[in-house]
Amino acid sequence: MTPAIRSFVAGAALVAGLLGPSMARAADIVDTAVSAGQFTTLVTAVKAAGLVPTLKGKGPFTVFAPNDAAFAKLPPGTVESLLKNKAKLRAVLKYHVIPGRVKAADVAGKSLKVATVQGQPVSVDGSFGVTVNDAHVIQPDIEASNGVIHVIDTVLLPPARGKTHH
Numbered sequence: 624m625t626p627a628i629r630s631f632v633a634g635a636a637l638v639a640g641l642l643g644p645s646m647a648r649a650a651d652i653v654d655t656a657v658s659a660g661q662f663t664t665l666v667t668a669v670k671a672a673g674l675v676p677t678l679k680g681k682g683p684f685t686v687f688a689p690n691d692a693a694f695a696k697l698p699p700g701t702v703e704s705l706l707k708n709k710a711k712l713r714a715v716l717k718y719h720v721i722p723g724r725v726k727a728a729d730v731a732g733k734s735l736k737v738a739t740v741q742g743q744p745v746s747v748d749g750s751f752g753v754t755v756n757d758a759h760v761i762q763p764d765i766e767a768s769n770g771v772i773h774v775i776d777t778v779l780l781p782p783a784r785g786k787t788h789h
Contacts, residue, residue: 632729652678652686655767664694664702671706672713677710682769683724687745689778717741718781724771725751726762743781755779782786 637783649655653675656662665688668690669675678684694702718741725737730749745755755759755775762774 649766649768651769652767652772653683653684654679655765655772656686656688659765661690661692662688664691665689667768668702668706668712668726669765672709672716674713674716678720678769680769684723684740684770685721685723685725686770687719687721687760687775687779688772689758689775690761693758693776693778704736705713714741715778718743718745718779719775721745726771727760727773739781741781745779 632662650658652668653666656669657666665709669678674693678686704713717738721737722740727749730747730753732749734746734748734750736744748754753773755773756777756779758775758777758779760773761776765772765774
């Protein structure tokens, strides 16, 4: 970190401290995702699905947020197809959200099934890092005012109803 950047960060921290907790409060999940700059596809999808008001709501929520690289790994045309099918898009996005604020340390050393807002469970394994189904958490515990975001490297697709994830 250059001295100029270090000085800027220190100044910003000082200003945040002077403004008090009301001004320095963490942004909500949507604003945090927008400002991160690595979730443009996810943010576009959340807007298209009409889920912005929900994810700006009280929560708390835990969001497994696929970054743009995760969306890029999907077969060609998948994102465009989902954006045209609002019901399916909503189901996919809700499959990335669990109620409550769950941090990586909460699942360390555990392997469990966790109910999603979509209704079907995901498999969370905290044995070696954290995985959710086949996705790896590549950046855990990004705090938001109404929950926590975990960056994942793969888009989670809910299994067809009646099938379970292995």
